[in-house]
Amino acid sequence: PQTIHLKDYAPFPWIVDRVDLTFRLSPTTTRVLARVAYRPNPEAGDGPFFLHGEDLRLISAAIDGTPVAPRITPEGLTCDVPDRAFLWEAEVEIAPESNTALEGLYMSGGIYSTQCEAEGFRKITYYPDRPDVMAPFRVRIESAAPVLLSNGNQTGRGDGWAEWDDPWPKPAYLFALVAGDLVAVRDRFVTRAGREVDLAIWVRPGDEGKCDWALTSLKASMTWDEETYGREYDLDIFNIVAVDDFNAGAMENKGLNIFNSALVLASPETATDRDYERIEAVIAHEYFHNWTGNRVTCRDWFQLCLKEGLTVFRDQQFTSDMRSAPVKRIEDALMMRSRQFREDGGPLAHPVRPEEFVEINNFYTTTVYDKGAEVVSMLKRLIGDNAWRAGCDLYFERHDGQAVTIEDWLRAFADVTGRDLSQFQRWYSQAGTPRLSVTEAWDGETLRLTFVQVTPPTPGQPDKGPQVIPLTMGLLHPDGSELMPSTTIEVTEATQTVDFDGAALCAKQGKPVARPVPSLLRDFSAPVILDRPLTTEDRAFLLAHDTDPFNRWEAGRGLAREVLMARATGTDFDDAAYLDGLRAVLSDPALDPAFKALVLALPSEDDLAQSLFDAGTTPDPAAIHDAAEIQRRRTAEALGDLLAETHAANATPGRYCPDADQAGRRGLANATLSLLSRTDDGARAAAQFAEADNMTQSLAALSALLNIGRGAEELSTFEARWSGDRLVMDKWFALQVMCAAPDKAADVARGLTEHPAFTWKTPNRFRAVIGSLAGNAAGFHHASGAAYTLFADWVLKLDPINPQTAARMSTAFETWRRYDPARQERIRDTIRRIRDTPGLSRDTGEMVERMLG
Ligand code: HT7
Numbered sequence: 001p002q003t004i005h006l007k008d009y010a011p012f013p014w015i016v017d018r019v020d021l022t023f024r025l026s027p028t029t030t031r032v033l034a035r036v037a038y039r040p041n042p043e044a045g046d047g048p049f050f051l052h053g054e055d056l057r058l059i060s061a062a063i064d065g066t067p068v069a070p071r072i073t074p075e076g077l078t079c080d081v082p083d084r085a086f087l088w089e090a091e092v093e094i095a096p097e098s099n100t101a102l103e104g105l106y107m108s109g110g111i112y113s114t115q116c117e118a119e120g121f122r123k124i125t126y127y128p129d130r131p132d133v134m135a136p137f138r139v140r141i142e143s144a145a146p147v148l149l150s151n152g153n154q155t156g157r158g159d160g161w162a163e164w165d166d167p168w169p170k171p172a173y174l175f176a177l178v179a180g181d182l183v184a185v186r187d188r189f190v191t192r193a194g195r196e197v198d199l200a201i202w203v204r205p206g207d208e209g210k211c212d213w214a215l216t217s218l219k220a221s222m223t224w225d226e227e228t229y230g231r232e233y234d235l236d237i238f239n240i241v242a243v244d245d246f247n248a249g250a251m252e253n254k255g256l257n258i259f260n261s262a263l264v265l266a267s268p269e270t271a272t273d274r275d276y277e278r279i280e281a282v283i284a285h286e287y288f289h290n291w292t293g294n295r296v297t298c299r300d301w302f303q304l305c306l307k308e309g310l311t312v313f314r315d316q317q318f319t320s321d322m323r324s325a326p327v328k329r330i331e332d333a334l335m336m337r338s339r340q341f342r343e344d345g346g347p348l349a350h351p352v353r354p355e356e357f358v359e360i361n362n363f364y365t366t367t368v369y370d371k372g373a374e375v376v377s378m379l380k381r382l383i384g385d386n387a388w389r390a391g392c393d394l395y396f397e398r399h400d401g402q403a404v405t406i407e408d409w410l411r412a413f414a415d416v417t418g419r420d421l422s423q424f425q426r427w428y429s430q431a432g433t434p435r436l437s438v439t440e441a442w443d444g445e446t447l448r449l450t451f452v453q454v455t456p457p458t459p460g461q462p463d464k465g466p467q468v469i470p471l472t473m474g475l476l477h478p479d480g481s482e483l484m485p486s487t488t489i490e491v492t493e494a495t496q497t498v499d500f501d502g503a504a505l506c507a508k509q510g511k512p513v514a515r516p517v518p519s520l521l522r523d524f525s526a527p528v529i530l531d532r533p534l535t536t537e538d539r540a541f542l543l544a545h546d547t548d549p550f551n552r553w554e555a556g557r558g559l560a561r562e563v564l565m566a567r568a569t570g571t572d573f574d575d576a577a578y579l580d581g582l583r584a585v586l587s588d589p590a591l592d593p594a595f596k597a598l599v600l601a602l603p604s605e606d607d608l609a610q611s612l613f614d615a616g617t618t619p620d621p622a623a624i625h626d627a628a629e630i631q632r633r634r635t636a637e638a639l640g641d642l643l644a645e646t647h648a649a650n651a652t653p654g655r656y657c658p659d660a661d662q663a664g665r666r667g668l669a670n671a672t673l674s675l676l677s678r679t680d681d682g683a684r685a686a687a688q689f690a691e692a693d694n695m696t697q698s699l700a701a702l703s704a705l706l707n708i709g710r711g712a713e714e715l716s717t718f719e720a721r722w723s724g725d726r727l728v729m730d731k732w733f734a735l736q737v738m739c740a741a742p743d744k745a746a747d748v749a750r751g752l753t754e755h756p757a758f759t760w761k762t763p764n765r766f767r768a769v770i771g772s773l774a775g776n777a778a779g780f781h782h783a784s785g786a787a788y789t790l791f792a793d794w795v796l797k798l799d800p801i802n803p804q805t806a807a808r809m810s811t812a813f814e815t816w817r818r819y820d821p822a823r824q825e826r827i828r829d830t831i832r833r834i835r836d837t838p839g840l841s842r843d844t845g846e847m848v849e850r851m852l853g
């Protein structure tokens with residue numbers, strides 16, 4: 001397969017002035033007629049007239065009405081064309097019903113739907129399917145289906161047809177069409193400028209009652225983007241459609257967002273608090289793309305982080321504003337460390353802006369999205385809020401309607417601030433997580449911090465230069481008070497020292513002179529690994545006194561980690577400081593329940609495996625699992641009464657509402673319930689399951705029971721009640737695999753693949769069973785190797801049907817080099833088995849080659 005390089009970028013030699021598409025829909029023989037007005041691009045060099053096209057049956061092609069005979073290959077066609085403006089017409093035939101890859105035009109539960117990002121439009125018609133070719137689209141849909149939707153505004157509707165006009169030039173990846181038997185839940189939004197926008201959420205009949213939250217979230221997003229960034233909506237209609245078969249979470253097609261139904265539909269009985277929060281965030285994310293992605297788009301797919309990193313950053317800001325900012329920051333840091341650091345430290349590491357790819361779908365990664373958002377966040381932190389807003393305004397004003405690059409993005413901020421951002425740009429070009437080591441020296445007066453930054457080699461990048469690390473920090477007096485306001489220092493050198501006049505700071509606060517205690521990387525101000533020798537006492541001190549919520553949580557996390565790492569490696573360790581810390585946090589009435597729940601949660605087993613590996617120890621997944629289980633029991637025994645009180649006080653915060661306050665209280669109650677089950681034999685969990693009137697409490701109770709090896713009866717009750725609800729049943733499938741004991745996980749998953757409701761071609765169901773197996777760390781890495789085999793068998797079965805999802809699944813093996821020789825050999829043989837399978841897709845092929853290195 002061909003590797004595409006960023007350095008080879010060249011503009012398309014023609015400009016597209018207009019696209020007119022007519023669809024005659026049929027499940028097996030849809031006809032697509034394209035009329036496209038081309039003219040030579042004066043800013044591009046010469047080149048062949050090449051149009052992308054895959055799996056299309058060309059019926060006819062003509063230029064200015066004269067039939068032509070293009071040369072067709074599996075990737076597209078070339079044709080001799082005049083050196084002037086001309087009208088291209090082509091008719092093709094496609095079969096949406098047999099499109100199981102879910103790219104292009106496909107059918108999901110009888111509904112026609114499209115997914116064109118990144119390169120799906122080429123499965124609909126012959127076209128320059130690249131993001132820098134932008135054009136206005138008009139669409140005519142002919143079909144007996146009752147609902148016919150496309151981008152933009154509807155301009156005509158008759159019996160069996162509808163016409164749509166999108167006036168905003170867009171790349172083909174933002175094209176969308178939906179047709180089928182759908183019902184709308186409607187609302188209206190008036191923009192700041194007075195534009196009246198009809199909002200509609202389209203769902204399968206019967207799901208109308210589950211759209212309120214998505215609509216509420218959409219209106220909140222529209223208001224927030226006006227207030228925070230001055231960005232308004234620009235069409236008269238905003239449609240969202242929920243479909244069941246979807247490779248990802250959602251898609252920001254212009255004026256017609258298409259969503260995985262799991263990220264739209266919610267009712268208290270069927271969705272958890274976590275689902276509500278995700279729906280709110282993803283609705284916002286796709287809406288925010290209207291400016292960051294659609295109005296200003298990417299020149300090429302190497303620039304993907306330009307829209308995704310920025311839009312994730314914007315949705316994170318939105319969630320912080322709607323809910324708790326500290327809790328959101330901790331959750332984002334957890335996500336970075338568990339997923340992105342893992343990717344950055346393994347064979348799939350790549351820069352936020354990659355420089356080569358085989359299959360672009362493989363680069364919709366946590367590095368591009370989440371590290372991309374962290375890079376945006378650092379930029380804002382470095383230049384300050386006012387310059388941030390001015391730079392964004394300039395970026396939108398300068399590039400509206402254009403397809404641009406990271407250089408264009410950074411230039412807006414360099415121009416606004418006069419700053420040289422060339423070193424900052426390394427965050428986009430260098431892969432790997434910087435490790436920042438800090439040492440302290442105190443001479444009775446001055447506190448000297450010495451920073452050393454190293455970014456380890458990653459595939460194709462042996463040497464790295466130092467990066468600009470914004471390090472937000474504070475200093476605490478040993479009596480627990482703050483000695484100075486939080487400040488951000490810029491670490492830019494490989495080795496750098498910073499001095500603080502500790503004596504003067506103490507004197508200024510009227511305190512006796514004493515060695516200050518630094519609180520570093522507050523608010524997780526940069527995506528780095530902070531290497532800092534802290535004692536248990538230091539951690540306990542910071543947990544008790546730090547005013548930065550992130551670092552307070554971090555200190556508690558550090559205490560938990562040292563206990564678990566010691567236990568997992570067979571070292572004696574006193575957990576008194578950890579338990580005292582938990583006691584203090586749980587008893588503090590001033591702390592947010594959601595924050596308490598985060599402190600109570602142990603680091604995940606995968607996280608611990610990575611920490612041990614980073615510390616030079618080979619992780620043993622079984623020992624890590626046992627260490628965590630033992631600690632949960634010990635915590636339950638030591639804190640029993642306090643946990644019980646906390647559960648009782650928070651479990652039923654009133655009539656169900658998905659807001660942050662109630663969700664935080666339920667989250668805390670459920671964290672305590674899980675611990676209490678270790679000592680009450682599941683009595684409270686069984687009672688909660690029996691009484692729960694919402695999915696959050698029902699599922700948490702079931703999970704608590706399954707985690708202690710009980711809950712068989714409740715599982716059956718749950719199945720009987722929810723067998724008709726596909727989204728709830730996904731939870732039922734996933735929970736059983738996630739909570740299975742390590743030696744049973746593969747068998748549980750295998751058993752579920754034989755369940756009549758295991759509709760494996762639906763990505764949500766596949767992920768619920770097979771994806772969850774990889775999420776059960778001790779089960780996945782069980783020494784028998786049974787889970788590796790089962791997992792690979794299913795990836796191989798899915799691959800010819802849906803390569804995109806299969807490739808993504810295969811990344812479960814990316815950590816294989818962490819483990820002992822026996823496991824390494826097993827996993828390597830499994831990856832090789834996948835690689836050597838005849839007919840393997842380009843998607844999965846690229847992933848396994850990269851993992852083998
Ligand atoms: N921009 C979208 C990314 C995407 C995608 C969505 C659905 C199916 C396949 C997809 N491939 C890429 C979603 C987003 O980030 O907003």
Ligand code: ZN
Nearest residue numbers: 285289308311
């Ligand atoms: Zn996005």
